[in-house]
Amino acid sequence: MVGNVLSTEHVAANDAFAYWQDLVCDVFINLQCATARSNGFSGFIYNQQFGDLQLSSMRSTEMELRRTTRHIARESEDYFIIPVHGAGRSLASQDGRDTILQFGDFSIVDSTRPYWARLEAGFEHYVLKVPKAALTRKIGPLDRTTCVRIPGDRGLGKLTSAFIRMLPLELDGLDTVAARRLSETCLDLLAAAVGNVLNAEVSPTSARLSHLIHARNYIEAHLTDPRLSADRVAQSLKLSLRYLNSIFAAEEISVGRYILKRRLDKCRAALGDHAQRGRTIGEIAFSWGFNDLSHFARVFRTAFGSSPSEHRENVLGRR
DSSP, X not given: OOOEEEESTTSOGGGHHHHHHHHHHHHSOSOEEEOSOOTTOOEEEEEEEETTEEEEEEEESOEEEXXXXXXXXXXXXXXXXXXXEEESOEEEEETTEEEEEOTTOBOBEETTSOEEEEEOTXXXXXXXXXXXXXXXXXXXXXXXXXXXXXXXXXXXXXXXXXXXXXXXXXHTTOOHHHHHHHHHHHHHHHHHHHHHHHTSOOOOOOHHHHHHHXXXXXXXXXXXXXXXXXXXXXXXXXXXXXXXXXXXXXXXXXXHHHHHHHHHHHHHHHHTOGGGTTSOHHHHHHHTTOOOHHHHHHHHHHHHSSOHHHHHHHHHOOO
């Protein structure tokens, strides 16, 4: 069995991130990707099918992933997605639970419910895509374990993580029968590791991490509102402004700067989108919460080194 290599390596720099978004949706599930580094973005996936399971090794420029109720309604794929960390760090949130994953750790994501993740610079994932019925048949409902960290540094979690991470080296030489047997072994190990977590006390995740993720999600959902501010975020989440600023300070950015950054990222993506070519720069800026066009042009140039019109021309060319 030979896997498929999927990469942005041979795609023009201006098209690389859009191409990557399509790749991720095709290989995994329908979701939204976002990155602050769309220029110079690079990504690589090695994808293999064995039995009923799919295994992908993936690395890319840092990015955020979001699966919303809109994505689910459009295409309700019934899978567990299981990211196993080979390098770097990621933050994730599902079903009111938040987690941090580092080397060897893994968790379970349910494709039928909303999900958010941030994959930081230097990450590498080994991602299993498992039909939900295949795993629940072995262990039962897994509602209590979505987005729970399964440690990869000890016990059954370590054994399962190491097994999954070595699979890409072994699958290419296997025939169909051997690959199916290996997929059953993989499911058995996953069931054992997850069952161990189900029967153990699940430690509460850091409150600061949980508040950071909820604040980011609130900001993302309200970027179009020009009244969005640090005060409004704090009030909505019932946090003090001082505390909210402190959890963002640990990320080396203020709340206000983060809001501005996300708005600029959205505007930059829209300006480079062929489907939005008929919209004026002002329409795009105002739709993402800016209310002063000269201020928008100034902060856009500071952030990206070119004016909004120059960026649009560089990406889309002259009309």
